[in-house]
Amino acid sequence: MENNGFVENGFIIDLGHAKDAAEIIYELSNILEMPEAKNKEICLKLGVINLSQSQLLSIKSLINSMVSELAFIDTDSEQTELAALNLGIIVSELSNEIEVTTPEIDAKEVEIKEIEVGTPKDGLSYELIETEPVEEEKIEVVEKSEEALKAEEKLEELIDEENEQVSEKEAATYEISKLPTLYLQQTLRSGQTMSYDGNILLIGDAHPGSEIIAKGDITIWGVLGGIAHAGARGNDFAKIRALKINAIQLRISGFYARRPDAMNIPFIQRSNEFTPEEASVNNKEIAIYKISER
Amino acid sequence: MGRVIVITSGKGGVGKTTTSANIGTALAKAGQKVILIDTDIGLRNLDLLLGLENRIVYTIIDVVEGRCKLKQALVKDKKNPNLCLLAAAQTRDKSALSQEQLKSICDELKEDNDFVIVDCPAGIEQGFQNAIAGATEAIIVTTPEMSAVRDADRIIGLLEAKEEIESYKLLLNRVRPNLVQSNDMMSVDDVVDILSCSLIGIIPEDIGVITSTNKGEPIVNDEQSLAGQAYQNVAKRIMGEEIDFLNLDEPKGVVAKIKKFFAGLFGKEQKA
Numbered sequence: 001m002e003n004n005g006f007v008e009n010g011f012i013i014d015l016g017h018a019k020d021a022a023e024i025i026y027e028l029s030n031i032l033e034m035p036e037a038k039n040k041e042i043c044l045k046l047g048v049i050n051l052s053q054s055q056l057l058s059i060k061s062l063i064n065s066m067v068s069e070l071a072f073i074d075t076d077s078e079q080t081e082l083a084a085l086n087l088g089i090i091v092s093e094l095s096n097e098i099e100v101t102t103p104e105i106d107a108k109e110v111e112i113k114e115i116e117v118g119t120p121k122d123g124l125s126y127e128l129i130e131t132e133p134v135e136e137e138k139i140e141v142v143e144k145s146e147e148a149l150k151a152e153e154k155l156e157e158l159i160d161e162e163n164e165q166v167s168e169k170e171a172a173t174y175e176i177s178k179l180p181t182l183y184l185q186q187t188l189r190s191g192q193t194m195s196y197d198g199n200i201l202l203i204g205d206a207h208p209g210s211e212i213i214a215k216g217d218i219t220i221w222g223v224l225g226g227i228a229h230a231g232a233r234g235n236d237f238a239k240i241r242a243l244k245i246n247a248i249q250l251r252i253s254g255f256y257a258r259r260p261d262a263m264n265i266p267f268i269q270r271s272n273e274f275t276p277e278e279a280s281v282n283n284k285e286i287a288i289y290k291i292s293e294r
Numbered sequence: 295m296g297r298v299i300v301i302t303s304g305k306g307g308v309g310k311t312t313t314s315a316n317i318g319t320a321l322a323k324a325g326q327k328v329i330l331i332d333t334d335i336g337l338r339n340l341d342l343l344l345g346l347e348n349r350i351v352y353t354i355i356d357v358v359e360g361r362c363k364l365k366q367a368l369v370k371d372k373k374n375p376n377l378c379l380l381a382a383a384q385t386r387d388k389s390a391l392s393q394e395q396l397k398s399i400c401d402e403l404k405e406d407n408d409f410v411i412v413d414c415p416a417g418i419e420q421g422f423q424n425a426i427a428g429a430t431e432a433i434i435v436t437t438p439e440m441s442a443v444r445d446a447d448r449i450i451g452l453l454e455a456k457e458e459i460e461s462y463k464l465l466l467n468r469v470r471p472n473l474v475q476s477n478d479m480m481s482v483d484d485v486v487d488i489l490s491c492s493l494i495g496i497i498p499e500d501i502g503v504i505t506s507t508n509k510g511e512p513i514v515n516d517e518q519s520l521a522g523q524a525y526q527n528v529a530k531r532i533m534g535e536e537i538d539f540l541n542l543d544e545p546k547g548v549v550a551k552i553k554k555f556f557a558g559l560f561g562k563e564q565k566a
Contacts, residue, residue, distance in 0.1 A: 191336055193385045208347070209384045248348045258348035261372060 010071055011040035016047030021055040025062060032066040041071035043092075050079040053086055060089065172237035179216040188212065188226065197233075208248055217241070227251070236281050241291075243274040250279050250286050257286035296327070296404035299411050299532070300429035302453075304445030306416030308437045309467040312503060312513075314413035315343040316522070317433075319512040320529030322377035326408040329368065331380045331399070333425040334415040335390055338382035345372060345510025346379055355383035358395040364402060373515075388420045393427035400428025409532075418452060426453065432462040433494060438469055438480040443488055450491060463494035465528065470499045471542040495528035496539050497521050 013031055018024045024046070031037055042063050051059075056073075063070045072090035075081055084091050180198040188194060188202060190209030199216035210226035212218050217239050218230045224242035229251035231238025236253045250257045257279075276291040301314045311334075318330040332340035335355065341347045352367035357380075364380075371377035380399070383390065396412075403410045414425035426432065432453050436446040446464070453459045466485055473479035482496055500521035506513040513522040514529075520540065527537045 191384050211385055249351075256351070261345065261348070 010043050011037055011068070012043045012045065014045040016045050018047070018049060020049070021051055021059075024049070024051075025059060028059065028062060029066075032063065032068065038067050040068045042068050043071050044073040046073055046075040046077070046080055048076045050077045051075075051083060052079070053083040056080070056083050056087055056089065060087070169237050172235050176216040176231075176235060176238060181216075182214075187222075190226075195232075206242075214238070238280075240279040241276065243276050245277040245279055245288050250288075252279070252281050252286055255281050255284065255286050296407045296409055297431060298400045298404055298429045299409065299431045299433060300414055300426050301411060301433050301435060302414035302422065302425065302449055303416065303435040303442070304418060304422075304449040305436075305442045308435050308442050309497070309503075310416070310435050311339045311343055311413055312507065313433070313435050313465060313467065313497075313525075314411055315340060315512045316514045316525035317529055317532065318377055318409075318411050319344075319371070319374065320514045320526045321409050321411075321532065322371065322374040323514065323526075324529060324533065326376060326533070327406070328377050328409045328411060329380060329403045329407050330377065331396075331403075331410065331412045332382040333391070333396065333412055333421060335382045335421070336384065336387045337415065338384050340413050341369070341379060341381050342510060343507055343512065344377075344379060346381075347510070350379075350381045353381045353383040354399070355386050355390050357399065358391060364399065388415070388424065391424050393424050396424045397428040418448065422449075422452075426456060426459065430458055430460050432459050433465050434462060434489075434491070435465045435467050436485065436489075437467050438474070438482075438485055440480075443480070443485055447489055450489060462491065464489060464491040465495045465497065466493065467497045468499045469496055469542060493539070494531050495524060496542065497524045497528075498540070498542050 013028065015024050015027055018027060028044075032042075044059070060070050070089060072092040073080070073084055074092060075084070081091050176199065182194075182196040182198060182200045183203075184194065184201065185203040187204045188206040188210040190207050193211040193213070194200060194202070195211075195213040197215045199219070200212055200214040201219045201221075202212065203221045205222040206212060206220055206224050206226045206228070208225040211229070212220075212226065213229045213232050215233045216231065216235065218228050218241070220228075220240075220242035222242065223244045224240070224247045226247060227249045228240045228247055230240045231253040232251075234253050236255070238252055240247075240250055240252065246259075248259055277288050278291055279286055279288045281287075301310050301317070303310050311332075314330060314332075318328045322328045330340060330344070331354065332338050333354070334340070341350055346369050349369045352362040354367065356362045357364050357367045367380055368378040369381060371379070380403075400410055400412070410428075412425050412429055415421035434446050434449055434453075436442045450462065453462050464486065466482055469482065470479055474481045482493070486493060498520050500513065500519055502516060502519045503513050503521055506516065512525075513519050514525045516522045520542075524540050527540065530537050
């Protein structure tokens, strides 16, 4: 299980790191053996590697032999592109880039490129599961607990204002609950990024210097020490949850909060007692709420 | 038109980043407009030393890849508005940057600033080549150890081969006068003799540097500390003032007594 990921209409396989055609075919055959890969429109990311017509043809027939179809390929090599065109294979840019609404500092709009639905560049492997939509009960629990906590410790002083857009909030929360969830069980270390077009559930710590970017919610069963960006495509109601939020920066949709300078210690503070915390946008600012025991 | 100075060493752990942070802060305190560039892509630390980690949104990679403008990526220092940091990306590696890209960034930045200080990564590979690409001056940081001096010698050779580098100076870091006196450490003169390179500063070993690093506060902000004073003097020399080196050979007064006291304690422990 190397690199793969679901898209709605197909199956992207990222082989951009492979060094030669043999490696591509070897990895591809491994991936295609997985039951999830059957009967799918396969989209291949081939990176910079040069492939000849015959090599491409054998890749195509390999995919066909596994009861799937090669929908299109994405390549940075001109030779491969030419060979694909000769064979009638569609060459296309894979549109798995997430447009990120950027935190307001001076910037207006930025795009984070190279966000892969597959593995991060370090070659970490992880499992991908499709989750059932969260039941409504669960959503209610979240909202209640948030309300109960409003009086609790905050990152910044906030004036509590009645939420006018309840229906908008419900819609956004429902949208998040329907997103697929990436399930990870590892420690995310400095320099590692995790981007996903859905929710991210990380069982383990996210160390300072790491980055987690998700279209939906980010939930961490551990200490969040790095940068987390939830609702990266512009969902203001996305939430970041962790056993301890010690993040350098929190970003939700277009909002941005940084760790207070007084707390700016370059290492994670360990403790045996955790009070789970949840960050969300309240009154156009990001606030952290402690989830008290119920 | 500003000056572009690269801080380099070859060997890791001799204090390039500490030196960059302190010289940058000292120059900014003296009223100069300073930009610090961290070119250690993937292993950035300069932001930590300045305590600016939580303010970084864009990095130098975002600039070269066109995701933001250069001005947006400059992080202003907490205390000194004259000082700005252009941070390195943590999630990429050295190959994400090319020499031409760094050179054009340096050229653009020196238009509006007095100093552009480039913090170089360890090694002599692409990261080093990138860092020196835009510079016209270099400060070679070394410690009085044979390995560091040998690496500094290699670096000087590489810098001499590069036409753009007009001048280079040596900064001797982590000097321990008591060890030099007891002939257990190379003296300043020894190092200068070996490298045949003019000195721009001698920084004494100072425990305060460790705490200042952890606090994210450069030690030049601590007027009392010897290392802080030494860094301030380096900054003044960079600006063209003639200043005598700190006399480290005969420490007098309370500091010396305390040092002796600790040295005594340490000696006893070793015997036991």
